[in-house]
Amino acid sequence: MTRTRRDLESPAGLVIREFRIEEYEQLLELWCNAGLPFKPKGRDAKQSIAREIEQPNAVFLVAEMDGCLVGSAFGTHDGRKGWINRVAVLPRCRRQGVATALVEGVETRIRAMGIGIIACLVEEWNSSSLQFFEENGYTLHKDIFYLTKREDDHI
Numbered sequence: 001m002t003r004t005r006r007d008l009e010s011p012a013g014l015v016i017r018e019f020r021i022e023e024y025e026q027l028l029e030l031w032c033n034a035g036l037p038f039k040p041k042g043r044d045a046k047q048s049i050a051r052e053i054e055q056p057n058a059v060f061l062v063a064e065m066d067g068c069l070v071g072s073a074f075g076t077h078d079g080r081k082g083w084i085n086r087v088a089v090l091p092r093c094r095r096q097g098v099a100t101a102l103v104e105g106v107e108t109r110i111r112a113m114g115i116g117i118i119a120c121l122v123e124e125w126n127s128s129s130l131q132f133f134e135e136n137g138y139t140l141h142k143d144i145f146y147l148t149k150r151e152d153d154h155i
Helices: 019-032 046-053 100-112 129-135
Strands: 017-018 058-065 068-077 082-089 117-120
Touching: 017 100, 019 046, 019 058, 019 068, 019 082, 046 100, 058 100, 068 100, 082 100, 100 117
Parallel strands: 082 117
Antiparallel strands: 017 058, 058 068, 068 082
């Protein structure tokens, strides 16, 4: 039997809140410790994230416990569909409901913006994220191909 988000209780003292750009260095440390690949000279540069969090379609959440960032989840929408990305949780805090609380926070905020479809892109090698999203009600579509066109490799 697979777990559902309702089966999990968030850890005591967990706070889900908006990310603040002053926490950028802590965020990078979180991503490093969580094993999340990122591009600090491109799309994940401080100035890029600062610009993104000011957009009305952006939802950048962090999970905090005892004053320490233990997780992140970012969301945006294009007017039709919401997107969740940058979900990361420190290894010591995994399987405790942190990611679920973060994703639910992003979903709630995106739905409040009038968006009824929420999606995420997960790389094939990331089996734990694939499992997480499927266990949380997301449908895997093996018939969709993801293509990008980038100005350079840093983006």
